[in-house]
Amino acid sequence: MHELLQQIFSGLAAGAVYASLALALVMIYRATDLVNFAQGEMAMFSTYVAWMLVNAGVPFWAAFALTLVVSFLGGMTIERIVIRPVENAPVLAAVVVTIGLLLIFNALAGWLFTYTLQEFPSPFPDRTLFGALMTTRDLGVIGVTLAMLLLLFLFFRFTATGLAMRAAAQNPESARLCGIPVGRMLAIGWGLAAAIGAVAGIMVAPVLFLDPNMMGGVLLYAFTGALLGGITSPVGAVVGGLIVGVTENLVGAYLIASQLKLTVALALIVLVLVFRPNGLFGAAIVRRV
């Protein structure tokens, strides 16, 4: 029983990591209808920026805030310069561009910061809770993820920009006719996603340790979680991420040898998707005939 609880709590902790990056993926998808393969690498790069600031003596929360701003601006710039040219091109071209971005960010990080593992400070004290079931760090990750989710929800629901962004994503032509600057909305969408990614990276780095390949595996799980929850739903992203984390742990501990853990966990998730092809909370993709 104790082991079961431990696996579940470890799973939740890992799942929160996936969920935070999944939020960034959902953000981009809602804003631009695109899955951004480079999301993880961008988050990792942002984390290195934060790391440099902290190493230079900047206090943690100031570095955090500064990194968010830099990431937001960086995300907007990338949308304008890198993604804009393929906006009207076939979707596949945009996908290839994000793959290219993935490679570029990864290689740049490796070149600038080397591949050696680095420590990253955590704002949360290092204590265990609930009789060693969870650490304050893990709880911190979960807490921050939920807070981001709440902010996103409020943003999309109750702010004018959020509404404009939803409109621009759903029907750019009509949105333009209404006077919404669609281009700017796309850029803001990318900026926000980059900022969310930065938060994810900063939360995660103390747990996973910082190196250029930190987000590689996380991206896969985040992608899985985002789709499981429904690629258009932020709530789905968080729920999906948590489910992926717990499922993977339980599968590995109880169902099958750890060497097939990943395969079986993915298979289970695909099975769920067969019954709910748009994810648990996702809206069905409606196609006009």
Added chain:
Amino acid sequence: MTVRRSVATGLSVAVLIAASSVAWAAGQYSPGASDKEIKIGNTMPYSGPASSYGVIGKVDAAYFAMINEQGGINGRKITFISKDDAYSPPKTVELVRQMVEQDQVLVMFNTLGTPPNMAIHGYLNENKVPQLFPATGADQWNDPKHFPWTIMWLPSYSTESHIYARYILKNLPNAKIAVLYQNDDYGKDYLNGLRNGLGDKAAKMIVATQSYETTDPTVDSQIVALQASGADVLLTAAIPKFAAQAIRKVYDIGWKPTHFLNSVGNAVGTVMKPAGPEKGVGIISAAFAKDPTDPQWQNTPEYKTWLAFMNKAGLSANTTDVQAVIGYSFAQTMVEVLKACGDNLTRENVMKQAASLHDVKLPMLLPGITLSTSASDFDPIKQMQLQKFDGTTWRLFGDVLSASGS
């Protein structure tokens, strides 16, 4: 015994050098060597998931550059060609073919990774190109009968776990052992080495094994499962990132096994400190090279030379990484072998010299550990020493051990 042999070798080399310096440029050469130049080929994962090992290639390059500045090897400059194979065997095959057939290198040196090396093994032996000192600890490279052109360098992973097995049998005979290992050749070699070392007690003593992939974000789940098996000894065969996570998780869940940590994952700077130094107290590991963060070496001339070399080469970011020490030692061995060839830079002679190492000491290896090879023994480093972490550094204890028990 060894002195006589090395004197004999030295004399014959001297005679060779004398003879060849009498005749103008009478050196014997295979493709890749000439009066002016020695070409060495190498592949490393400079990108992709195994990229943290790329530092070895960078250190190699820097060392050879330094040797060139000092006049080269017997007057010849080293041209070191190192390419990125991203740990993908088909790519390794392609790059090695390019280096052997297009660039015409004399030898392939320090190619990294078991699958990449396996892919080029056959080709290099078939074409009689030396595959020197691959950066992998798999056992199969010590096979002079079938693969006379391949000679290893790193103490094999199973050598290391044999040493742990013997320690366990001696000091913890009733242990229940759990193993965390990376799901590839490297991790499995450790597991199998442990099994072999425990002999027929293995089935009873090893109560749980858990593997992880390098794409897994954490190994927390595996550690939890291993604890649930009731084991009181844990062997972690993991690379730095996962080793650090494992150490931390073991501590956080309140598990206190006798923890053995493999040498690949025991660096103070990149593993013990990030995990939390107090969390690693009491962990046992083995080593054959000096950890650059270990205070006991900080004031020694060998360490200072190494540090100066790293800083001059622009590699200061890697001065806490024991992989850089290992890379340095790899390169030194290569230089020794090439020096011993004198003016006979045929591939045959290079292999001969590589197979004639006698108690060669390298400055950054632990005292007492030397390299020895012979025509039937292509395994230069067979010794390691056990060490225990005390919260700040690794403290060596016991004697220098070898797998077989001397």
Added chain:
Amino acid sequence: MAEDFAIASPEPLAAGRDRGLAAGAWRSTAILALIAAAVALPFTLSNYHVFELTQVMIYAIAVLGLNILTGYNGQISLGHGGFFAAGAYTAAILMHRYGVPYWATLPPAALVCFALGVLFGLPALRFEGPYLALVTLAMAVATPQLLKYFDTWTGGQQGINLAKVQAPAVLGIGRDRWLYLVVLVVLLVAMRVAANMLHGRTGRALVAIRDHPIAAAAMGIDVARYKTLAFGTSSLFTGVAGALSAIIIGFVAPESFTLFLSLSFLVGSAVGGIATISGAIVGGLFIEFVPNIANDISDAAPWAIYGLTMLLFMYVMPRGVVGSLAGLMRRLPPRRAAVGESQEK
């Protein structure tokens, strides 16, 4: 989203037929000349370059498989590395364990991969867009794990080392050139088969399903059957490429078939032209040579150059090289639209 894929314009062969006999004859001569050049080429190059070109052709066959599925049928796949691995291991196991001669491993590899593709295609019917991407991605990621797990068959981590193929002694041309010619023949056959399939009824059905699935169904096209068939055929092509790859390299291991391979195929497909046949060759050239060139340009961060090159290709030619060229040619003096040519949106 479906209509965003590059429009499948019929290959020059078909268009030539409509232009009249003379133009068709020109085309055939040009193609024969190209083939003759391709056959002569290895005898003018060093062994190593021949080896490289053989790799190009293998990747071209693999990318062709992807083009059929993703380009002509609109089903995105991020998992073709898995089919490639299946073909490679089928060939390797047959050669290593059962002593099957290398050329005889191709049909079984093709069959195995076709079956796998169909098996995969059935559940894939439920998924679209990013969901399908995820499902195929899962396959790509699971492949190395599965290969490592069933190690009695696959040799696990260690992989399988294959005995070197010998060229028939009577020809006296050396192993590299012989294998080049073998692969060339397979490539030509593959292209011919693909052309026949894609320019006929099947091709039209696939394209119709891609562009207007509901209208296609309404017109009586068995969508499920064609989509599954597309998966199977696509997997067959890529699997045969994998088998050839095992023969050429002489070694298979799980490390050879990572997610990056699947992504490379996709990139090659996009760069060549996703809904083209000859674009696959361009894709193969890209996958094979650009990483090497990137390596030569930058020691420090070669993949950054590789990524940058991808970006540049997509900016300049978003429909791929062949796709964009076909688009350019369409803007030449107007002519009657050929039968089967879909309308530009």
